[in-house]
Amino acid sequence: MTAPDIPVVTVYVDRSKCQGYGQCCFEAEDVFHLDEDGKLVYVADSDISHRADIVNAADVCPMQAITVS
């Protein structure tokens, strides 16, 4: 859990859309990666400094599966 006074950026990936293309992983390496089976693993809450990278990751997802808040 992150303390409420530290600004975070939250991502949500719609698993029913995600096809494991891994494009997001190249934009925000600290947040998204593919495991050995090609399944996406991601960190839901990240420091706000990652926001630009995460927005880029959402842009390049071919399935438009990533939501950023």
Added chain:
Amino acid sequence: MSVVIVGAGLGGLRSAESLRAAGYAGPITVVGDEPYLPYNRPPLSKEALAGGIDVTGLEFRRKATVEDVDWRLGCHAASASLADHTVTLADGTVLPFDGLVIASGIRPRRLPIPGPTEGRHVLRTADDAMKLRTLLTPGAHVIIMGAGFIGCETAATARKLGAKVAIVAIDAEPMIRPLGAELGAGMRRRHETHGVRFHLGHSIDAFSGRDRVRSVALSDGTELPADVVIEAVGSIANTEWLAGNGLDLTDGVHVDSSMRVATDLAQVVAVGDIARHPNALFGGIPRRIEHWNMPTETGRRAGATLAALLAGDEPSDAPFTAMPSFWSDQYDYALQSFGMPGIADRIEVVEGDTDGPCIVEYHNTSGLVGVVGIDRTPDLIPYRKQLAARA
């Protein structure tokens, strides 16, 4: 101060968002001749063609920063005068601009083949896909002309829907230009296992049928029954509306690494499939790259360039080094490509074999220029890093 963007596809959308991100706060008008807000095309040959087309469901999410954009949908830009700073729509409306973004993409090439035209189809837009969807029925004879990615993906989807599918192409193997002969042959065998018939090394000489196409005649004399013909034999850039402005329009719109069009008449950038741009990772030769990630990459750069020009600043002249990236889904196989395998002169299967999961390296005298994996996406990451290090 105002910006007009011609083309309401991914490139148009990303350019608008990037203009905003770069600080441009003035009006933006996007002209698009399709009646839809920007939507995602790749599903049109894959899951959307198989499962039904819901254009709203395919729409891209639009950032809040572009909520005030004036979308002129169902409007065709007929011409532009860079000297007068205007775009004229087909209905006569004149849109003045200070900055222009060219994002009008490409359309499928049509070959002049004798015979009826009814029954001949292409696949580029949601409307094209909706028409095809109703025709790809169990047992229908589907002839696909061209063995590139769109032809092969459509073949896979048509098989899934129960149609009888034949691919006719002059190439020796499917997808031979981007993948090479060995991997192309592997892809062909996957298709053959799924019941697709190939007529390679042949062209279609004529269509016959009284009211509509009923059969096709190949260059070797073979006659194939046809209910539906899908033509996927390359593309033509939508540049006609730019004629008469002295621009270099050979194969798209020529731009520099900042996506700027060389002209003294106006501030103009181009993005996406239409932009023939240099990529410093691959020798800086200007090329059009019809990959889904390029409208986003070129749009980011073009928006920043145009915002700087409109603010009276010098745009960045940093080299453009975005990684071309392409995926394709055919049956249950996931193909992923990074870099420019098409410019290689030496190809090596480095892991697996081309009938199963595999990794293929593409080299030329400058070193590794591309990598393609089938069902090996996570293992391509180090290759992508190596390609990115070419900068």
